[in-house]
Amino acid sequence: MDAPKLPGQRIFDLYLLADKWTATFNEDGRGVSLTDDSVAWISGHRAEMAALTGVVSVRLQFVADNEDFGSFRKCRIEFGDGRRLTVTDWTRTRRGEAAPGYRAFVHDLHNRLVAHGSPSVRYLTGKAPREARIERVVIGALLLFGALITLLSDPTPKNAFGLLLIVLAAVAFLSAMRIDMSKADEYDPTELPEALIVPDEGRLARTR
CATH class of the missing domain: 2.30.29.30 (Pleckstrin-homology domain (PH domain)/Phosphotyrosine-binding domain (PTB))
Known part of the structure; x- marks a missing residue:
């Protein structure tokens, strides 16, 4: 400076x-x-x-x-x-x-x-809940996109990989919604x- x-x-x-x-x-x-x-x-x-x-x-x-x-x-x-x-x-x-x-x-x-x-x-530690939620929503969206590409390339009912990506995306979205936005770890x-x-x-x- x-x-x-x-x-x-x-x-x-x-x-x-x-x-x-x-x-x-x-x-x-x-x-x-x-x-x-x-x-x-x-x-x-x-x-x-x-x-x-x-x-x-x-x-x-x-x-x-x-x-x-x-x-x-x-x-x-x-x-x-x-x-x-x-x-x-x-x-x-x-x-x-x-x-x-x-x-x-x-x-x-x-x-x-x-x-x-x-x-x-407020004196806080760790990742901000909002930041963690955004990250999980983004991961879920990427997994859904991957599932869409997989299912379109192989639209058979037995496409287990595409279905697995959909399940993982659902888990990511659910975990994002379950994050307590009011929770905070504070310090002195x-x-x-x-x-x-x-x-x-x-x-x-x-x-x-």
Whole structure:
């Protein structure tokens, strides 16, 4: 970030996503900073800023063995105006290797939010129910599409593979509908879940 450094500002060279649910980290989204009153980031070569008082939730998540990025951790911040910011410990150096400044960013963010004393902020862990539901609906739709192609190519009553895809699609749709959208796993911002912040070096060694 080229802007003059503000009082209390701390800058972190981390990859991020702004207003997106999918993980497509690249150089267009990199660089986040914290001050006593705000969080600022670079997205698409454009600088954005939001007040810490506008934060409504912080979600910590571990993504295991993602096909494109290996394993990584992420901190998703949601604001009252609808914007979302996801900061990750992913790096371009090695699959599964954690960015050194990620842990410091997560702790600094929580310390500043606690200092503001905002009781309306929710501190959550794991995948968001909405995100999990969308993923299962997409899987179900893909399975149905595969079943349609299979049955059209071989429309015999004994096409067991096509029928199996239909059953699996039904299971995916049913499981999506059964997800409790109100369920949330919360944590105390003064006692952070370190397992979702600090890499498991033993496990990471096996992914390299």
